[in-house]
Amino acid sequence: MKKVAKFHKVSYEQFSSSFDGKDVHEMYDAICLPKRATAQSAGYDFFLPFDLELAPNETKLIPTGIRVEMLANWVLQLYPRSGLGFKFRLQLNNTVGIIDADYFYSDNEGHIFAKITNDSNENKTISLKAHDGFMQGIFMEYGIVEDDDATGVRNGGFGSTSK
Numbered sequence: 001m002k003k004v005a006k007f008h009k010v011s012y013e014q015f016s017s018s019f020d021g022k023d024v025h026e027m028y029d030a031i032c033l034p035k036r037a038t039a040q041s042a043g044y045d046f047f048l049p050f051d052l053e054l055a056p057n058e059t060k061l062i063p064t065g066i067r068v069e070m071l072a073n074w075v076l077q078l079y080p081r082s083g084l085g086f087k088f089r090l091q092l093n094n095t096v097g098i099i100d101a102d103y104f105y106s107d108n109e110g111h112i113f114a115k116i117t118n119d120s121n122e123n124k125t126i127s128l129k130a131h132d133g134f135m136q137g138i139f140m141e142y143g144i145v146e147d148d149d150a151t152g153v154r155n156g157g158f159g160s161t162s163k
């Protein structure tokens, strides 16, 4: 298996900036790095930093507390965990999250966020606990076209390169 990346926690300052100055030291200290469940699972499970209840149609932005350092020609793709998708239609708002290798070097430390929605069509509320796995990330290698001349430098996420 190719070893292409390493997960880290973001700094406390970066993590707490998503919580309006609240003291979230306990939550921060308990953050676990994403893990694969079995020897041949493709997906690294990402764990919730806090308990979460999502009513049908409710959306929440999750600061994962995680950043990832990876080789330049790799990308981390984020997907819902199949179980939660099957049972509740838990969705990522952007359908698939794309974490670029150069996001790691952004001013926000490459903090990975997930925007999720309970898209239930059976009126089911989703109740999850802190440290439950809620999405999975898969590392993929990608290529570029022969005459590619992109030289831009990323700083930030979600539309940052078109600002």
Ligand SMILES: O=c1ccn([C@H]2C[C@H](O)[C@@H](COP(=O)(O)OP(=O)(O)OP(=O)(O)O)O2)c(=O)[nH]1
Binding pocket: 078, 094, 096, 097, 098, 099, 100, 101, 103, 111, 112, 113, 114, 115, 156, 157, 158, 159, 160, 161, 162
């Ligand atoms: O679910 C996601 C998706 C993206 N990102 C971060 C990592 C990624 O490298 C950056 C930009 O994402 P993307 O390239 O998908 O967004 P874009 O809207 O095309 O913006 P950009 O112009 O910044 O590339 O935002 C997340 O934290 N979570």
